[in-house]
Amino acid sequence: MVIIRGAGLAGLAAAARLARLGHEVTLATGGTPLGDAYAPGVPTNPDPLGTITLPAAWRDLFKKSGGHLTTELNRAHLTLVEADPVAVDLGEGDLLRLPAERGAQFRAIGERLGEAEAARWRDLIDSLDDAWIVFRRHALEGTTPVTTPGQRAALLLDVSAGDLADRVHPALGRLVVDAAGTPGAPGVEALPLAVERTFGRWRLVAADGTARPGTSLVGLLTTRLAERGVQLADEPPGPVDIDCVPAGPVGRAHDAAAWLARTPIAGADGRLRASAASPAGTQPWAELGSAALAVYALHERLTGEDCRPTNVDFRLPRLPQG
Structure with missing residues (x-):
C-alpha cells in the first residue's frame, strides 16, 4: 500500500496517478476537504481556479489517471474556453x-x-x-x-x-x-x-454559456479518486511515501534565497515531498507538476519501472473491464 499525506491539489494528483499505475493508495487528508484551498466552495477563496493557465497540466493528469479531460468535462456539461483579455x-x-x-x-x-x-x-x-x-x-x-x-x-x-x-x-x-x-x-x-x-488563459463555461467555477476541476479529480479505489483516512495508517503537506513557507518567494530554499521533491532524508512549497511554486499547474515528479520517483523505487514521459516504451497497465 502507498500512503500519501495531504489533501491539497498535489496530494489528489499524486493519488490519482499512483492508483492508475496499479498501486493501492491511501490518502491521509488530516480531516481537511479534498483539494484543500482549491476545493469547490471554500469560503476564503471561492474560485482560485477562476482563470486556468497551462491546461496541458490538467490534461496530462487526467490522461495519466485513466481518462481524458475533454471527456470528463463533456460528462459534466462543461467546456474550456478562452478567458477574456x-x-x-x-x-x-x-x-x-x-x-x-x-x-x-x-x-x-x-x-x-x-x-x-x-x-x-x-x-x-x-x-x-x-x-x-x-x-x-x-x-x-x-x-x-x-x-x-x-x-x-x-x-x-x-x-x-x-x-x-x-x-x-x-x-x-x-x-x-x-x-x-x-x-x-x-x-x-x-x-x-x-x-x-x-x-493562454482559460475558463470553464456550462452548456448554456454561463461561467462555471474553475474549482469544478477539483470536483472531477475527486471523482477520479473514487473511481480508482483510493482509500481516504484522516491520519496516515503507516509510513508516508509522498508527503504533500507543505514542509516550508507557501507563497511567492520574496527574494532569491527564499526561492532556493523551497522544499525539494526528494529530500536528503529520502522522503518524497510535493506541494505548493516545492520548487515549482504555488500555481495550480506547479502543484500538479510537483506531484508528477514525486510519483515518477516513487513508482521507480517500488517497481524499478520508469514511467516518465521520456520513456517512450512505458505503457500504463490496462484498466479492469466492467
Whole structure:
C-alpha cells in the first residue's frame, strides 16, 4: 500500500496517478476537504481556479489517471474556453484590453501606447520565456538543483520584479509586480506572464454559456479518486511515501534565497515531498507538476519501472473491464 499525506491539489494528483499505475493508495487528508484551498466552495477563496493557465497540466493528469479531460468535462456539461483579455488600467478609467497571444498583445499595446512600448513588453516576456525553459528543467521536468551563477542568471534570480517592471510602461509594469507578488521578488516569480502568453488563459463555461467555477476541476479529480479505489483516512495508517503537506513557507518567494530554499521533491532524508512549497511554486499547474515528479520517483523505487514521459516504451497497465 502507498500512503500519501495531504489533501491539497498535489496530494489528489499524486493519488490519482499512483492508483492508475496499479498501486493501492491511501490518502491521509488530516480531516481537511479534498483539494484543500482549491476545493469547490471554500469560503476564503471561492474560485482560485477562476482563470486556468497551462491546461496541458490538467490534461496530462487526467490522461495519466485513466481518462481524458475533454471527456470528463463533456460528462459534466462543461467546456474550456478562452478567458477574456486582462484589463490594464492606463489611468482615469482608461482600460487596455491585453489578450494572451504574443502577436495580439503587440497589436493591442501598439495601438494604445505605440510600437516602442509594444516592443519593450514583447522583449520582456520573451526574456521570461527563456527563463521558463530553464525553470521547467529545474522544477517541472526534473529535480536538478540550481548551483551555478549561470543557472541563477538564466532563472532571473538576481533580477527583481521591480527591475523587470521598469523596462516597460508603468501600467504594464504593475502586471509584472502583481505576477511576482512584490517589487523585490526575484524575476523568476513573474513567469506566469510567460506561461499565460504561451498557453493562454482559460475558463470553464456550462452548456448554456454561463461561467462555471474553475474549482469544478477539483470536483472531477475527486471523482477520479473514487473511481480508482483510493482509500481516504484522516491520519496516515503507516509510513508516508509522498508527503504533500507543505514542509516550508507557501507563497511567492520574496527574494532569491527564499526561492532556493523551497522544499525539494526528494529530500536528503529520502522522503518524497510535493506541494505548493516545492520548487515549482504555488500555481495550480506547479502543484500538479510537483506531484508528477514525486510519483515518477516513487513508482521507480517500488517497481524499478520508469514511467516518465521520456520513456517512450512505458505503457500504463490496462484498466479492469466492467
